Amino acid sequence: MKISIQKADFDIAIETQQLREANPETGALVTFSGLVRDMDNERQVESLTLEHYPGMTESSLEAIMTEAQERWSILDASVIHRIGELKAGEQIVFVAVVSLHRGDAFSACEFIMDFLKTRAPFWKKCRDEHGESWVESKASDDEASARW
Amino acid sequence: MIAIHYFASIREALDCEHENIDLPDDVKTVEQLISYLIKKHGTPWADVLGAGSLMIAVNHEMTDSNAVLDAGDEVAFFPPVTGG
Numbered sequence: 212m213k214i215s216i217q218k219a220d221f222d223i224a225i226e227t228q229q230l231r232e233a234n235p236e237t238g239a240l241v242t243f244s245g246l247v248r249d250m251d252n253e254r255q256v257e258s259l260t261l262e263h264y265p266g267m268t269e270s271s272l273e274a275i276m277t278e279a280q281e282r283w284s285i286l287d288a289s290v291i292h293r294i295g296e297l298k299a300g301e302q303i304v305f306v307a308v309v310s311l312h313r314g315d316a317f318s319a320c321e322f323i324m325d326f327l328k329t330r331a332p333f334w335k336k337c338r339d340e341h342g343e344s345w346v347e348s349k350a351s352d353d354e355a356s357a358r359w
Numbered sequence: 360m361i362a363i364h365y366f367a368s369i370r371e372a373l374d375c376e377h378e379n380i381d382l383p384d385d386v387k388t389v390e391q392l393i394s395y396l397i398k399k400h401g402t403p404w405a406d407v408l409g410a411g412s413l414m415i416a417v418n419h420e421m422t423d424s425n426a427v428l429d430a431g432d433e434v435a436f437f438p439p440v441t442g443g
Contacts, residue, residue, distance in 0.1 A: 267419035267420075292442060328440070328442060331442050332435075346441045347441070
């Protein structure tokens with residue numbers, strides 16, 4: 212399992228290649244990438260600044276990924292989450308899961324992402340034409356993680 | 360001694376990132392710690408730590424205000440998370 216909290220951008224092709232090479236028995240590879248939207252609540256987003264809780268971030272992601280491994284038959288998984296200031300259109304987060312068959316990888320990838328959004332200690336501050344404000348959590352994210 | 364960390368909007372509202380305090384004998388839970396901090400610091404703490412949306416971690420694990428505290432613990436207060 213790979214967990215990386217980093218300022219630098221990531222290359223999906225390189226990340227998936229590493230997973231494939233490390234897990235030659237892979238039959239299914241599911242990835243999710245989250246990007247900075249250019250509009251939020253009808254406002255033009257300039258950038259997001261991502262803050263996190265060093266130490267707890269890594270341990271909470273490890274717990275989420277371990278739970279995914281217990282619930283589904285997956286071979287390996289990677290999570291990359293960027294921190295610092297990110298402009299509209301930039302990549303924020305990457306989740307990849309490999310398994311023998313697609314069902315396990317699809318479910319585990321969605322589970323990891325839903326739990327990351329509600330359990331991992333990251334916070335976004337949004338800069339738009341009106342200034343800066345902290346992004347509010349969404350009830351839909353709580354509902355998404357509650358269904359698991 | 361316990362270490363307390365504040366994050367994101369809570370850190371800004373309190374203008375405080377981190378503090379260390381010697382745990383008083385009558386502070387055994389997070390709930391009692393919150394009462395102690397409100398008494399110690401006054402107004403902004405009462406509003407911020409009294410919010411229903413407050414999230415709490417002890418030693419990097421999410422928990423609630425009933426969590427029991429020991430010397431050496433690391434406590435964090437933060438708003439609902441918004442990563443991803």
